Amino acid sequence: MNRFLILPIAFFGFQIQVNAQCVASIQAPSQAISNCTGPQVSVVASGLGPYQYSWSSPSLTIQPQTGASPTVSTNTPGWHTLIVVVVDSNNCTSVATDSIQFFPPVATFTQTYCTLPDSVCILDCPMLVQGWSYTNNQGSTSNLPLTPCVSIVGPGSYELFGIYDMNCTAIHTYLVSQDCGSGSGCTASIQAPSQAISNCTGPQATATASGPGPYQYSWTSPTLNIVSPTSATTILSANSPGWHTINVIVVDSNNCTALATDSIEFFLPVDTFIQTYCTLPDSVCILDCPMLVQGWTYTDNQNNTINLPLTPCVSIVGPGSYKVFGIYDMNCTAVHTYLVAEDCGGMSVLEQIDWEIEAFPNPFSESIVLRMSGNRARTWELLDVYGRVVNRGEVYVELGEIETGGLPSGVYLLHVSDGERRKSYRMVK
Numbered sequence: 001m002n003r004f005l006i007l008p009i010a011f012f013g014f015q016i017q018v019n020a021q022c023v024a025s026i027q028a029p030s031q032a033i034s035n036c037t038g039p040q041v042s043v044v045a046s047g048l049g050p051y052q053y054s055w056s057s058p059s060l061t062i063q064p065q066t067g068a069s070p071t072v073s074t075n076t077p078g079w080h081t082l083i084v085v086v087v088d089s090n091n092c093t094s095v096a097t098d099s100i101q102f103f104p105p106v107a108t109f110t111q112t113y114c115t116l117p118d119s120v121c122i123l124d125c126p127m128l129v130q131g132w133s134y135t136n137n138q139g140s141t142s143n144l145p146l147t148p149c150v151s152i153v154g155p156g157s158y159e160l161f162g163i164y165d166m167n168c169t170a171i172h173t174y175l176v177s178q179d180c181g182s183g184s185g186c187t188a189s190i191q192a193p194s195q196a197i198s199n200c201t202g203p204q205a206t207a208t209a210s211g212p213g214p215y216q217y218s219w220t221s222p223t224l225n226i227v228s229p230t231s232a233t234t235i236l237s238a239n240s241p242g243w244h245t246i247n248v249i250v251v252d253s254n255n256c257t258a259l260a261t262d263s264i265e266f267f268l269p270v271d272t273f274i275q276t277y278c279t280l281p282d283s284v285c286i287l288d289c290p291m292l293v294q295g296w297t298y299t300d301n302q303n304n305t306i307n308l309p310l311t312p313c314v315s316i317v318g319p320g321s322y323k324v325f326g327i328y329d330m331n332c333t334a335v336h337t338y339l340v341a342e343d344c345g346g347m348s349v350l351e352q353i354d355w356e357i358e359a360f361p362n363p364f365s366e367s368i369v370l371r372m373s374g375n376r377a378r379t380w381e382l383l384d385v386y387g388r389v390v391n392r393g394e395v396y397v398e399l400g401e402i403e404t405g406g407l408p409s410g411v412y413l414l415h416v417s418d419g420e421r422r423k424s425y426r427m428v429k
Helices: 349-354
Strands: 023-027 031-033 042-046 052-056 061-063 071-073 078-087 093-103 106-113 119-121 127-136 141-144 149-151 156-164 168-178 187-191 195-197 204-210 216-220 233-237 242-251 257-267 270-277 283-285 291-300 305-308 313-315 320-328 332-342 357-360 367-372 378-383 389-395 399-403 411-417 422-428
Touching (some): 093 242, 187 242, 357 411, 367 378, 389 399
Parallel strands (some): 023 093, 031 093, 195 257
Antiparallel strands (some): 052 078, 119 149, 127 141, 378 389, 378 411, 411 422
């Protein structure tokens, strides 16, 4: 995927004590169930207490919004973001962001396996398992142990009945088939932007596959509208902002089945973003979606307005308001305002330089490289779209390499921490 920018989520409006050290992180499951009360999340903060908490989300209901451990819920499946601003008694402000993927209480999942042992598991959310059953391809049904994960005993249907978190009933069916690639080693991947605009037609997503053609394509999504569900290239649209997932199953002429999953964050056509900078040069950019830029304007804090170049990214010239007007993809008008403030994030410039980390390439194939400043050790974790840790380790040098050759194609979340602070990156293979 081509990406112009992954927008940072920040907060301003407080007077920051530059030499103070404060940091916040969110503790939450990576998956939950929509139309239920829950899950409960919490924030861990460092700095001088007591703390003030301010939770927000463009699409989640949060109760209470000023507590350390609120309950979140939504009526809409898909990816949802969660933000908390923590202010300590020194007025040092820190911001933490996390994402939770919500599934309907009654949902069906597709999974393949090649060799045994393998297993299917409940979602990454608190659940009291009431029953697992397995129905093979001949229609015979048997009961399985009441455990979070059960062993795959063969192709067929695995049905889970359980009580989620706040007494909400969930029934999940896992359709499991054996697929060893028929010797062809078939794979699939999705090419799509990581960001798009809701209430518009678009963006375009394309599936690529390996294996002997011709191919059969089957696109699905719990929340997106799909124009051509059986074509290699399709047009997507969303009626609501937030994270949305898209899946494609590709079957080749040898009946080898490959599954690819991706996620796209949708924003409103008229939307406002908050961004901070510490030192110049820095910039603001359009979203990662096809847009013909019609105009950039900058209004400073004294209400003086100037025009900026018609480019995807413009240089920050100072604090104020940066507004872009453009035509998105299928002739849909977008007006985005970036409210920019100078804020070194509660730490000195030297401390910020010590915490600079780059993760590349993105998309990746055989490895991910971490380029870091400073000489302190960092730990890292790589999670899949289900929130499961697929690899972890430590990096001590300026350039560290994470081997990823054995991972299947898909979307991953990379966490890097030095024990006090953590950065997260959305990575695609």
